[in-house]
Amino acid sequence: MRVEADLFVGAEGRVSRMREEMSTKTRRSDYNHHFLTVSFDRPETLDEATIISRGSRFLGLFPLPDHQVRTVFLIRPDEFKAMRREGLERFYQEYRELRPDLSGYVEGIRKWQEIQLMIPFRHNADRYCRDNIAILGDAAHNVHPMAGEGMNMAIQDADILGHLVSWSYEHGRPIDDTLSWYERVRQGRARFISELSHLSALAYSYDGDLVQRARSRVLQRIEQSDYLHFKYMLNISGLGEWPETLFDRFRQLGLLPAERSLSKAERLARRFRSREDYPWLSQADNLAAPGSTNGGVKDA
Ligand SMILES: Cc1cc2nc3c(=O)[nH]c(=O)nc-3n(C[C@H](O)[C@H](O)[C@H](O)COP(=O)(O)OP(=O)(O)OC[C@H]3O[C@@H](n4cnc5c(N)ncnc54)[C@H](O)[C@@H]3O)c2cc1C
Incomplete structure (x- = not known):
């Protein structure tokens, strides 16, 4: 059977034929x-x-x-x-x-x-799109379930991809020229969350008195400190990226005092802006998506 379409989206979960079709490479880590x-x-x-x-x-x-x-x-x-x-x-x-x-x-x-x-594992595909094919959700990235971000990530992929596709149609732009915007927005974010969830998974991968006590302590400190809690939730939700520093690790272990609370404005400033979520909106004069070859205009 031959199927023709402007766009194919692979959203079949961890085992994805569409991902295979795109000859995507994935590096898998097991636990x-x-x-x-x-x-x-x-x-x-x-x-x-x-x-x-x-x-x-x-x-x-x-x-x-x-x-x-x-x-x-x-x-x-x-x-x-x-x-x-x-x-x-x-x-x-x-x-x-x-x-x-x-x-x-x-x-x-x-x-x-x-x-x-x-059986938990994680992977992040090296490409999320090729020509007029895109993959999303677990087909594109799979994270350890410990921190519970898999569904969030799939919904966020769908939001970004859906917005881009609507925008492309509205502006008469060929999908295969604009699709790489989707990968540019989502791939790095997914990798960031994957690292976080990997860290949470490792925390539960080893036992022993010391590990258990350190784990409880870190969780308690994150819960008690407004600053640490906000930072953790912001990152894990995928609504913003504020990487944790070595000082944060010391704060989590109780070796440094917790930071002050953040104001509402400071919190909002850490969230992704519209122009970061949907960069094509602010690039109307330069419509070529990153990596596209013909400047966003289809050959006649
Ligand atoms: C035990 C477990 C616990 C989890 N707990 C959490 C949690 O607490 N929080 C969280 O956020 N995430 C959790 N996750 C992860 C979460 O379930 C996934 O990240 C999320 O469901 C991914 O959504 P998806 O749409 O990409 O894939 P899926 O939910 O896997 O959906 C893919 C769909 O595509 C269908 N399909 C497959 N192949 C084809 C085909 N060829 N044609 C048509 N349809 C097809 C499948 O039947 C399925 O319905 C958990 C996962 C597991 C396994």
Whole structure:
């Protein structure tokens, strides 16, 4: 079958035929842990998202509507087979030890098939577009799920790409000449967030008393300091970029005092501006997208 279109968008998730079609190179990093994810009925006492980290164990609990809870449980890669051999009782036991009020609820899982094995990895494609093909979301970049940015990033890609495509049509510009603006705006931002989420993932990749205490301390300091909290949330949300410095690391560890709070104006000034999100709007006189070959005008 032959399909013709002005634009093809690959949004098929981690495994993307469109990405392959573009002959894109991706560098993949794997992690030293896997996750088991499963939903089941929750007790009334569990009404807030909760993360429990103890020794080598990590359990994320995310309440859902209809009295359900989505759970994410960290395991070593070799553990899944052993757990299955031992039976579901072993799985229940792990949950009950970390959160005793799940007793009587986690047993609602009756088969291993209800539990999904999730193998985290990260990649960032070296190109997000080629000719009239663009990829977005997990097809373009995949991050470790620990910091929960995957959906944000996919939505932000779609916003930028959608705006560019509408603008190109409105201004009679060929898509394949303007598309590289999309890559220019999104690729660096995705790489930045990918590094952040990688750092969060590493923090949970190793256990031991010292690591655990440092992790708790950093999280507490980020929560307590308005400055550190704003900076972290700004970066992780993808609404702005304000790289953390060595001084920030010392502040997070409590080795330096926390910075003062930021005013509303200071916070707003750190957000991406419209001209950074949609640079084509302010480049109306020079419509060639970066990397395009014919100055934005199609050959007759
Ligand atoms: C266990 C787990 C937990 C996560 N937790 C979070 C979280 O807390 N917060 C967060 O922000 N992100 C989280 N993520 C990541 C998030 O789910 C993804 O980053 C996000 O869904 C990416 O969106 P997407 O549209 O690019 O891809 P997807 O959501 O994967 O959607 C791709 C869609 O394309 C369809 N498709 C595939 N191939 C084709 C084809 N050939 N033709 C037509 N359709 C096709 C698929 O069926 C699918 O519906 C998590 C991921 C996992 C696996």
